[in-house]
Amino acid sequence: MVPVSPANVLGSHAEHVRPLVVETVRARHDRSAEAHEVSESRYATGFGTQWRDLLDDMETALRQGGGYETYRLPPAGYKLAVVNDCLVYVWRVPGHVDGASMFASSPTRRNAFSAKLPDPALFQPGYTGEPDPDLDPLQQLEVTRVVNEAVARVMPLVLVMVRSSPRQLQSIHWAVADLDQASGTVQLHGLECIWSPESAAQDASTDVEAFDSGVPNGPAVEPRRQEETPPDA
Amino acid sequence: MRDDTPGLFDLGHVRRGSGRFEAARLTLARVRIGASKTDLALEVGVSAAAIGQYEAGVNSPRADVLDRLATALEVDPAFFAVGRPLARFDAMNAHFRSLRSTRVSDRQKALATAALLWELTFVLERYVKLPEVDLPAIEADLTPSEAAALLRRHWALPDGPVRHLVATAESRGVVVAVRPRGEIDAVDAFSARIVERPVIVTTPRRSENVFRHRFSIAHELGHLLMHTDSGEQGASVEKEADEFAAAFLTPASAMDSALPQRLNLAALDRLGRTWGVSSTSLVRRMVERGRTTDSSARRAYQRLTMLEDPAADPTSAYPGEVPTLLTKAAALAAEHGGDVPVLAEALKISARRVRDLLGQADERPVLRLINGG
Numbered sequence: 001m002v003p004v005s006p007a008n009v010l011g012s013h014a015e016h017v018r019p020l021v022v023e024t025v026r027a028r029h030d031r032s033a034e035a036h037e038v039s040e041s042r043y044a045t046g047f048g049t050q051w052r053d054l055l056d057d058m059e060t061a062l063r064q065g066g067g068y069e070t071y072r073l074p075p076a077g078y079k080l081a082v083v084n085d086c087l088v089y090v091w092r093v094p095g096h097v098d099g100a101s102m103f104a105s106s107p108t109r110r111n112a113f114s115a116k117l118p119d120p121a122l123f124q125p126g127y128t129g130e131p132d133p134d135l136d137p138l139q140q141l142e143v144t145r146v147v148n149e150a151v152a153r154v155m156p157l158v159l160v161m162v163r164s165s166p167r168q169l170q171s172i173h174w175a176v177a178d179l180d181q182a183s184g185t186v187q188l189h190g191l192e193c194i195w196s197p198e199s200a201a202q203d204a205s206t207d208v209e210a211f212d213s214g215v216p217n218g219p220a221v222e223p224r225r226q227e228e229t230p231p232d233a
Numbered sequence: 234m235r236d237d238t239p240g241l242f243d244l245g246h247v248r249r250g251s252g253r254f255e256a257a258r259l260t261l262a263r264v265r266i267g268a269s270k271t272d273l274a275l276e277v278g279v280s281a282a283a284i285g286q287y288e289a290g291v292n293s294p295r296a297d298v299l300d301r302l303a304t305a306l307e308v309d310p311a312f313f314a315v316g317r318p319l320a321r322f323d324a325m326n327a328h329f330r331s332l333r334s335t336r337v338s339d340r341q342k343a344l345a346t347a348a349l350l351w352e353l354t355f356v357l358e359r360y361v362k363l364p365e366v367d368l369p370a371i372e373a374d375l376t377p378s379e380a381a382a383l384l385r386r387h388w389a390l391p392d393g394p395v396r397h398l399v400a401t402a403e404s405r406g407v408v409v410a411v412r413p414r415g416e417i418d419a420v421d422a423f424s425a426r427i428v429e430r431p432v433i434v435t436t437p438r439r440s441e442n443v444f445r446h447r448f449s450i451a452h453e454l455g456h457l458l459m460h461t462d463s464g465e466q467g468a469s470v471e472k473e474a475d476e477f478a479a480a481f482l483t484p485a486s487a488m489d490s491a492l493p494q495r496l497n498l499a500a501l502d503r504l505g506r507t508w509g510v511s512s513t514s515l516v517r518r519m520v521e522r523g524r525t526t527d528s529s530a531r532r533a534y535q536r537l538t539m540l541e542d543p544a545a546d547p548t549s550a551y552p553g554e555v556p557t558l559l560t561k562a563a564a565l566a567a568e569h570g571g572d573v574p575v576l577a578e579a580l581k582i583s584a585r586r587v588r589d590l591l592g593q594a595d596e597r598p599v600l601r602l603i604n605g606g
Binding site: 023026027030031033034037038168197208209210211212213214215216217218219220221222223224 | 496
């Protein structure tokens with residue numbers, strides 16, 4: 001059995017999506033942190049309101065940067081990107097919450113676990129339900145079967161979890177999330193840290209030798225031989 | 234060639250008090266200790282006008298006055314003799330970091346220090362070979378960034394951070410000295426080419442923190458390359474040297490990929506520790522590269538000022554940033570017959586002052602005569 005992870009469900013898109021996700025989260029964090037600093041607020045309430053912008057930023061980045069379709073999650077109508085038939089939801093994990101246990105506490109977020117694949121037009125631009133004259137009847141049947149199957153299928157949910165405070169972006173993880181309808185608990189599969197301050201530091205210094213690395217080659221001085229004439233003599 | 238003038242290295246042949254009097258040497262010795270003509274006149278027992286006449290070359294002091302001048306200025310009487318290596322400090326094209334706060338007397342004192350440092354290297358070269366001066370010639374129309382890129386190429390520095398900047402500069406024949414606190418604080422840092430030898434002098438205010446120290450050294454390298462011949466002074470020249478330093482330490486092409494997309498002080502701190510520059514200079518670089526706005530940068534500067542720990546990252550903790558050329562040369566010279574007393578005799582100054590120029594603490598006990606003992 002292939003382990004379920006974001007890399008599996010996103011397939012070849014994972015490589016492209018991952019840096020877009022990281023860049024988008026970091027950019028929103030930086031803006032929110034700066035706004036918090038400028039406001040000189042004693043409370044992190046304002047900083048916490050970034051969650052809605054984060055959702056919109058992510059949808060925009062994936063739509064504009066990757067051409068991915070948008071899915072509106074009812075009832076609140078949050079716009080989410082659909083990547084390789086997976087819903088991508090970015091969520092700033094509240095400071096007091098342990099793991100993803102609270103994710104399914106809102107009706108809209110809960111609906112993310114039962115989102116069906118969007119309109120078949122997504123898969124075959126120009127698809128109208130009419131038989132395609134270029135396909136033979138057998139192929140046409142196959143297309144209809146695939147589309148019907150797809151319409152009935154629930155999209156896997158790739159949950160991007162952001163941990164941050166006004167002082168620091170602490171981490172970005174992603175995982176495939178599913179909901180145990182009976183107990184209401186969220187399970188994470190293939191949880192992976194895709195950004196941390198440490199990894200960023202490593203990236204910044206990749207292939208770069210720090211200014212103080214290695215042993216300095218000091219200036220070379222050597223004794224002057226008797227027969228040598230000093231300069232300017 | 235003048236037969237009556239000893240060669241530059243025939244210093245020992247100038248007998249005590251026997252050479253003709255060189256007025257500029259008196260000025261050099263006086264401004265070096267920061268004494269006014271009036272102060273010196275009182276000390277020596279002549280009028281201030283007489284000191285002025287000696288320094289103008291109108292009159293020469295009598296032998297007894299010369300001895301008293303030498304005593305007051307802590308030099309040998311032969312220090313004032315004609316024919317000694319004389320770097321005319323009053324004619325040097327030096328560039329000072331602190332433009333507004335520096336008095337003429339402070340600048341003269343700093344230049345006198347630089348002149349003596351040069352004389353020390355000059356005498357050391359009797360015994361040791363110092364690295365050849367290796368600075369490229371710069372076309373007048375080059376921008377500071379182009380000049381910085383040229384120096385990187387000329388020194389064959391790899392892309393990335395400039396490692397061990399001071400050791401690198403000294404290996405290319407640049408003399409670097411950090412003068413102790415209280416001596417020439419007012420000038421901050423300065424540089425000059427003295428008889429072709431580039432000399433950079435900084436003070437603890439600039440050099441205590443390694444990042445500020447590296448930027449200062451790069452700034453002075455910029456002056457040495459771009460402004461030595463012109464002798465131009467002023468804020469625009471200082472700005473050019475700043476641009477040179479930024480481009481030399483953090484080239485724009487490298488920064489475009491290394492700088493964060495948004496102002497993030499933690500990220501800048503990490504980046505600065507790799508490139509050997511302060512977060513403040515990286516914020517400035519972000520503004521220059523269009524990554525942030527002036528208003529965001531101002532807030533970042535305020536925040537950095539609040540967070541600044543003056544004791545953090547001392548230069549002394551980074552061996553590649555501590556000058557070693559003069560001390561290494563002096564140690565080798567001592568092994569080959571040029572120890573401190575010999576150098577002092579050649580320079581016609583006290584051994585204590587030679588050690589001071591070398592940055593060595595004088596650890597010998599201080600002896601005092603006890604009256605009636």
